[in-house]
Amino acid sequence: MAYWNSRGLRGSTLEELINFTNKKYREKGLALIQKIPTPIKPIKIDQKTRHISLAYFEQKSTVDYIGVVQGISVCFDAKETTKEILPLQNIHEHQMNFMDDFEKQGGIAFFLVYFSKHNEYFYVPFQSIKGYWKKAKDGGRKSIPYKEIDREYIIGGKNGVYLHYLEQIKKYVEGM
Template sequence: MATWNSRGLRGSTLEEMINRTNERYAEKKLALIQKIPTPITPIKIDKENRHITLAYFDKISTVDYIGAVQGIPVCFDAKECSADTFPLQNVHEHQIRFMEQFEQQGGISFLVILYSGKDELYYMPFQEIKRFWDRAQDGGRKSIRYEELNPEYFMQVMSGCFVPYLDYIQKDLDARD
């Protein structure tokens, strides 16, 4: 059995926290956000344990979550980072393109990054992601240093698992006005 920090389960702790948060937001009728499953085609299945042991990706996925918050379309991806620098290779070009197109259609796009070594969560608005992405594409730094992040977008985890990203969507919207 794989350990929690294996490549295959990387990000699962953060995703579980976000899934619970999404359930709570739906119960309170504040938002309807769904996890987008990664499309795969199974190659080998362990029939005894009913587990997929080998598969390939059908197509490139977009982001981890998509939905609506009080009538505003929202999409975001969950990322986990154990160091003080976030490698931009963790965000793929097709994800940047999708989030950019989503924003052009009037939606809100962002990343939720768990800095697991510091046990801190960060809401990264699309404009911030795009600035770092463009810097890397122009030959600059290929990672984001912790010190470069906007202190106003660090989230406080509540009740041990609640990720209050709605508050930061509002902050993101206010900054756009």
């Protein structure tokens, strides 16, 4: 049983930036992306404030976000690391399976990764992660080094959008 407590807020700043970006995309008619909540079962609830102080996850989550970008179905997960690596243990097998199935249906799956040590955000295609994932399963490296992240997919801000990741989706689609 996985419990939700203080660890549940990891990556919340990244998710706030993504949520703000997605709101701007919707307002501009560029994309419709929804945050997928992880179902939880409350254990402790403060009766006065109705705040949940302890809960457990009812089921495994799939991805953080799902939606459509100008006719293209997309799903993605947000990952943040304070290290020089993205640990693959932060990506779960059920997420990889969901993303693989999503792409088999013609959608595009990816990760938005924030390396806080460098204050840099990246679009990382699912297929790139999948390659590292397979090598790790076969006994290889269990992380992706920062220096191996494709700099072509660095995410910047533009037109009032702090994490303008649509440009990287376009670049990826054009390169397919």
